[in-house]
Amino acid sequence: MHPAASIIAFTTLSGMGFGLLAFLGLGFPEVTGWSAFWFFFIAFALAVGGLIFSTFHLGHPERALKAFTQWRTSWLSREGWASVGTLGLMGIFAAFLVLFGIRLAPLGWLGALACMATVYVTSMIYASIRTVPRWSHWSTSVMFVAYSLSGGALLSGEVPAAILFLVLTGIAQFFAWKFGDSRFAATGSTAGTATGLGQFGKVRLFEGPHTSDNYLTKEMVFVVARKHSVKLRSIALALAFAVPVALLLLPFHHLLAALAVLCHVTGVLITRWLFFAEAEHTVSLFYGRD
Amino acid sequence: MTTLPETTQRKLGLVIDLDTCVGCHACVTSCKGWNTENESAPLADKDAYGANPVGAFLNRIHSFEVKPEAAPAQTVHFPKSCLHCEDAPCVTVCPTGASYKRVEDGIVLVNEKDCIGCGLCAWACPYGAREMDPVEKVMKKCTLCVDRIYNENLPEVDRVPVCVRTCPSGARHFGDLGDPDSDVSKLVAERGGFDLMPEQGTKPVNKYLPPRPKDQDIDVLAPFLEPVTTAQGGFLGWLDRALEKV
Amino acid sequence: MTHHTQPEIDTSPKVSDEVRKTTCYMCACRCGINVHMKKGQVAYIEGNRDHPVNKGVLCAKGAAGIMQHLSPARLRAPMKRVGERGSGKFEEISWDEAYDIAVKWLKPIRETAPEKLAFFTGRDQSQSFTSWWAQAFGTPNYAAHGGFCSVNMAAAGIYTMGGAFWEFGQPDWDRTKLFMLFGVAEDHDSNPIKMGLGKLKARGAKVIGVNPIRSGYNAIADEWVGITPGTDGLFILSLIHCLLKAGKVDLSYLAQFTNSPVLVNEDPKSPEFGLLLKTDDGKDMVIDRVTGKPAAFDQPGVQPDLAGTLRRAGISHRTVFQHIADKYLTDTYTPEAVADRIGLPANRIHRIAAELARVAFDEAIEIDQPWTDFRGTKHEKMIGRPVSFHAMRGISAHSNGFQTCRSLHLLQILLGSVETPGGMRFKPPYPKPATAHPKPHYNVTPGKPLDGPHLGFTHGPDDLCLTPEGEPARIDKAFSWDNPMSSHGMMHMVISNAHAGDPYKIDTLFMYMANMAWNSSMNTSGVMKMLTDKDESGEYVIPHIIYSDAYSSEMVAYSDLILPDTTYLERHDCISLLDRPISEADAVADAIRWPVVEPDRNVKGFQSALVDLGARLNLPGFVNEDGSQKFADYADYIVSHERRPGIGPLAGWRIGETGLSEGRGAPNEGQIDAYIQNGGFWSSHIPDDALFYKPWNMAYQNWAVDIGLFDKPTPYIFTLWSEPMRRFQLAAEGHGTRQPPEHLRERIKLTLDPLPVWYPPLEDGHADPVEYPIHALTQRPMAMYHSWGSQNAWLRQIHGHNPMYVPTKIWEANGFSDGDWARVSSIHGEITVPVAHMAALNENTIWTWNAIGKRAGAWALDKDAPEAKKGFLLNHIIHELLPAKGDGLRYANSDPVTGQAAWFDLRVKIEKVRTPARSYPDTGEQVSPVGRGPANVRQKVGS
Ligand SMILES: Nc1nc2c(c(=O)[nH]1)N[C@H]1C(S)=C(S)[C@@H](COP(=O)(O)OP(=O)(O)OC[C@H]3O[C@@H](n4cnc5c(=O)[nH]c(N)nc54)[C@H](O)[C@@H]3O)O[C@H]1N2
């Protein structure tokens, strides 16, 4: 799939934002007043900013409100409701905390749950796409939530939790890639089933339907060379997990923490780029993916 | 609306004969012509005369090569447009309700006024049957020429999809695949029509007719012609006898 | 779920304000189109269901016609060149100035040496008009594009049986049971062939595709014969061998309708050796089986004897049929002897022959329709041999193409399947034998018209166009000993001969609708150089070039004066029975184009411009007695011109004695309106008893006279033995007064055999087959018309660049993978191009789509368009001359009989190279006189 910057930014930022909100909702760190304000500001900025980025992907952002109508079937629509609802909940929680110094703890717990639910719903936008076998698996949701929790832990300054989540998420990511790599083949979809011609012999694209690009080739037939993929995965694991963990293990310093966050964000952006770029869509079977 | 109707009154669709399609692309440009000028927004072309032209088309012809175990390779021209699936995943993912499947005939459409151009439906379609218009920024797909097939401003014979009307070799058939007695259903039964990627569970309405067996017994010795030259008098002797009979 | 509401949509929107019916011209197939108009503009184009050619369907080009009509590459006004040739720098001028320049160049040469004008036209459909203009001008140097296109097919058909395929004939799609297609990718009859194949498929009839490449029509063939290029003749003659050997030929048909029973002089010493014995009144002589006596072939009641012999005046004669048997029964043509050469197992040839015989004779069909032949014999039924054939440039664009096409016709005729139900059928005005066509004319008188039509059919050395010194009289050397039967001229030789001053220099090259600086030339880079070459005095070697195009093509940049044409929706045209009409086997038909919209630019239909120019040059026929212009424009000419009394360009709605008439009749001012009312065409059905056996069927002959196709019935028999060829061969053997030059004798003896023969393509004798082991071909893409398609925003997305397709064996041997490039070289030059793999391909053949590559700056495309950067032409490595050999002479890369350009003889080698930035050669960039097309296209007239 085409790794669109807007969607990479959306999933990365809003994932971290909701992660941070979740931690804040649970009371980690237990902040009030201005420091609460700043924590919430960062969390909301990330979550809302991510959502705004997501509209850059739309052909008609001015009609974005229509996306709230189809929550019965559409995960994207549900995602809209979930984000708005969660942001609302956490907004109330934050307002009481920042303005009145009142911690409505049960609301915070509920909000934290809603944050994770929102991230789950976001993940389902991808996990429900059956045409992309790499995504269409429970591990997609697990990874989205895991990333969100790692990012949240890191941003909330909860060092032990951050280290734990980062290590677990890193390991999980490694396996998600490993198992994801064979999932397309496992579906049994081939140029033969795509065309129904497999019953007659080995099927290969001879000539595409056009020499120029089209929306489909640009959007869905993105190919990453194997050797690039290995390199990028290694860099991503290092930046997103290994380096931050190492930095966190050093004596605490704000600069180091900032550096850890920066590395993590960069690493996550790369993993998200790979999440899209490496996702093979069944359409590619019609465009010459053997 | 995005929920799929439980059943549709008819299942209108296309039957495409891979044994007859010569890959001429007539259905591609006639579709573009009709759908540019008629009900929906025009199917635009970006960088039309430039280095990287990208246009929206609702129907495209791929060409595949099929190599049987012990026969020469074959070329199969393969037209592809929306299959108007019964379990259309493109409809259920749509966040706005712009995508929907009609109850009366099963046609899957996009209500362009509601489309936000999120692209999700195109992701959900296994077949690549939806294309975002590069200029209009709304999702485009085959409408089964819904503005033709019932159009009272057209003579009755012309109330068929334009690709069907245009196809010079007659490789495209249109009809109600929900009615087992329709011509298209009979054709599908007779020729062993099949679904594309049944494993995706979309239950396509459109069907494909397989290429007929080719290059059969091509090098067999069997029915050699009996020579007449070896008979009495050689060829001329035969000629004389044969001319007597003419 | 309960929740299901759906939007209300209008399923009956208004389609258009008005429909205007005219004729498509995205290619030469000439389908009927309905042009839907909204707000006075072209909104949408669909096929006309009533039209005889396409019956409602369209092809990809036709359906994209609106984008051709709206192309940004359309020329806008007359132009004169202001930069160097090839630069593309022009200044727009008025029509008056354009005419003045043309008159300034043309008038003096007409007065002194009319041959200094070479007027050549491309694939237009107004040759009866353009040739009439050229004849009035007085130059012998006129032809259309047939010489580089498919004259082998046309001429072999006409010389052998009075018609060929496409415009002349078609398979009986409704009845044929076995159809063999030789060397066709698309052909002119684009939609009818597809419709026909569709009919065969619907009936489950068998299709055999003979083609080194399995795509398009060949992809749907039930059986693919991936033959070695250039060897079809041998394959066909081997099939003939098998059929003869088994006696599976239609003796009755051969005896009655062909010259098989005609007697051949067998005395090597006789000056008539190999010619046919004639009666006193010059008719072919046969032996009558009833009397055993000699008789004229057409004598009422005669039953010609295929086994006849006659000794007369000491000379023995045997029938053509016995010669056929002698020739093809030899072991040279056994499947076993030819198998390796053509790349098929012998068994396969045996099997196909058996299949042909089975279908032709065991599955014969009968139509209960009595008919009477030219001998007065009444036949109760029409017997059908339901095998049919169609062929095109795959067999004709080789230097052995004429004989190969003749071989195919021989095969059809031996099976009795020409003009019989289920076989091949002619379309009026065909059948029409070579003898009913004019002979070529070339006699020049300064200031006067030529002595007759330029093109025609030669029947022996006396008909050649030679100067008293025996040199070629025409600039293209057509009808010379080099190519004695070059019925369509040799447009591909004009520029190189004019550049070389061989046989003489010319002053003005005037061309119409042919991209001669690009895809219609062999040796394109060389031709571009010839067009820009200057002599010692700094003048261009070809001093003046006038060109009419409708679009900003490559050739525009190489011309001095541009006469901008309209698009096909903006002008009058006539698709005439005098020329190349749209008839079908069941009906005679012609058609028009008319301006469904008026041009919005300062352009003019080319024929109308010729009408003006003819008047300004005072050409006879173009001016009235008082010197004023005779025809207001081409439309006026179409309606009022009469070729013979009562016969004009259009056959429909003429004025007869009692009212409107068909075919014959006086001009009718309302004729064009009548055509428009009828959907742009006229057609008239052939009577049922005249539908088959046309050359011999008196009902057809009489009907054809009534409709004005000929003035008296002219039944004839098929000429399996070609006397014209034998006459040239006789001369080469030393007989007669007009003798070929020494160096051509052997070639003429070999290639002008009166019975079909096969010889290897001539390039094989020049290119070392070890160094250049691979055949290289082009095919027409169905969705592109030559170079025109690239300006079409929709079509160029389908074919924006072209790879070289490579078969598995060569792919693997070179270690190619996707995205690789290769250098492809011939003895003439090299190109560097992208490669792609194709398995369904003859293992020694590579190929590419024709005419996709473009010169940067042409066609209003971006200079970095893929057409210019990745696209390429194979033409750069196909030379118009063969390399010198032994005698130092360079022969044209053409068929030695007809001069047909031998595009497909090319042999190459291929090697992998590092991926370059662009394809090679880079022919530079031309300035676009029309700018570059808009960024986005969002065409919609209606709201
Ligand atoms: N390698 C290779 N080369 C080939 C062939 C091949 O098979 N292989 N085939 C050969 C054959 S058979 C042919 S016929 C030639 C064709 O070659 P061309 O005849 O050169 O073909 P076109 O590209 O159609 O060029 C015709 C020109 O006519 C112009 N034109 C289009 N419409 C109009 C109009 O309405 N009015 C006027 N005045 N001009 C118009 C176009 O802009 C274009 O410049 O190519 C030959 N070249």
Ligand SMILES: Nc1nc2c(c(=O)[nH]1)N[C@H]1C(S)=C(S)[C@@H](COP(=O)(O)OP(=O)(O)OC[C@H]3O[C@@H](n4cnc5c(=O)[nH]c(N)nc54)[C@H](O)[C@@H]3O)O[C@H]1N2
């Ligand atoms: N869409 C479209 N239609 C066109 C044109 C166009 O440019 N585009 N051009 C028009 C013109 S001007 C012409 S002349 C016609 C030509 O129409 P076609 O005759 O169909 O011309 P080509 O595309 O050159 O195809 C030649 C075919 O012959 C095959 N071939 C080559 N060598 C051999 C051989 O030795 N033996 C056999 N058996 N096959 C061989 C090639 O593989 C190819 O399939 O098309 C006309 N129609």
Ligand code: SF4
């Ligand atoms: S083919 Fe694709 S777009 Fe059409 S209904 Fe099926 S899933 Fe939807």
Ligand code: SF4
């Ligand atoms: S692109 Fe339009 S039709 Fe498709 S899912 Fe999004 S809103 Fe629905």
Ligand code: SF4
């Ligand atoms: S049915 Fe209509 S919209 Fe669909 S592919 Fe055919 S022409 Fe296009």
Ligand code: SF4
């Ligand atoms: S128009 Fe018909 S023959 Fe041509 S590509 Fe389409 S389906 Fe195939």
Ligand code: SF4
């Ligand atoms: S074959 Fe196509 S381009 Fe040619 S005349 Fe017919 S519709 Fe037009």
Ligand SMILES: [Mo]
């Ligand atoms: Mo041609």
